[in-house]
Amino acid sequence: MENLPSPNLIQEAVNPYAPPVAEVVNLETVGNLADAYETASKLKRFINWMIDRVAVYGVLVVVIAALGMAEEVGYISGFMDWVEEMNHLEDVAITAVCTILYYTVTETLFSRSFGKLITGTKVITTAGGKPTFLSVLGRSFARIVPFEPFSMFGDSAWHDGWSGTQVIDLRKKIVGPRSQLMRGYYR
Template sequence: MRKYLVVVDRHKATSGTRFINFFLDRLFIQVIYYSFFFVFGVGYAVVYGEGFDTESANQSVMFKLITLLIYLILSFSYFFCMEFYLGKTIAKYITGTEVISIDGNKPTAGQIIARTFSRAVPFDSLSFLGNNGWHDSWSDTRVIKGKNYVAERQLKEEINSIGAKEIR
């Protein structure tokens, strides 16, 4: 059971900011997705000397399943890699927010995996309009305004260090 810090909730991102994050992240995933297929198409043309026949491929159920699988893999990779290694996605960099654990620490790999898989639940993208998004609640994480949170944590640490014996 994680220790819950109230300071985390005081600095939660607003629903409007969360919506902007959602919209921008989906936009960036689409850019990555179409870039992937552009590079694939160029590579196919170079190797086989002809363009890829998208008309017949679009009618193939297997092609549709493969493109869906590629989209899901790219989407999962985007969220997992960005949030686990950097603590934020590209959209969160733009809006000045970040993902942290409810105990104030960096989220674990398990928390980020739970958070990322939770996004696949239908209507999860609308759940952030409530108190917390489902992918936040189920993974014990929060999206916070980074600068305000860091400033308050530093202030608390400075206050707690008053009167502490300094060793030189």
Template sequence: MNTVDPMQPPVEQDLFSEMEPVLVQADGGLRFVNLLVDRLLFMGFIYLLGFLLGMFAPGSVDWLADINPIVDFLLTSVLFSLYIGFQETLLNGITIGKFLTGTRAVNADGTPISAQTAFARGFSRAVPFEAFSALGTPCLPWHDSWTNTYVIKEKESRLGNN
């Protein structure tokens, strides 16, 4: 039988503690799988695009054969940034790689990222050697720290009052 001691003050329960987000960051291994899957799918997308352009507009991609390696890097970086930005915008912080690993990009407070933040994350990846910034523990690459975002494990995190 539970009795309340009248001499003890009542125990207060914090009603808002269940509403606070709990963000469990994805580790470097999951982040690497995300990168690998997204890069491979991006390469497949670019090859498909090149094939379709060559098929329906012969000669339209001939200029790519003699492209400068620096221009090639810049063009590829911009296209990858757009590719990732569109996915994170349309899928609410998820890319195909993140979908496969059960992760999602969110703002530091646990709210969904905006389109502006998604594209800023994408274009931050174009900075040379940016991928090496993910090697630390905890894994916080520049595209996360510059945009004040995290990649979280969805099943282990609680966003808002879920």
């Protein structure tokens, strides 16, 4: 009787209908989100940027419309004349301020902008935690640097590198030690 295999080994060998055993990610053992999820692809980052640009301009349109209605009612005066006569520098400055506010508010409160919410991505620190207000603010200011959107096609976007953050894909979970080893092959 000592030479008999264990019951589990017999069951695995005999029962072809047994359910597979899946590895479960426990963040306490993995350490942080950066080790549990893949970084977001360049395509998703580009889609995030496009969605967020539309959102920023949408916020601008809503604010201008609200202030225009306030002028119609008589609360303010001269706003619509100023908007019609706005020069290029004023337009760029207002868009920059709106961009900084949009990203700072959304990424500080939710670690996600509207684009990241749609694509299933999230901002984290390089250590894997939630970014601080100052790192998100730095990230937001970095976004108004000319040609910064093109940096996402390199190794790392400038706003990530300068603020010590990264964007992970919440829909691509890395499971177990084998996935950690294969991580480099599928990027």
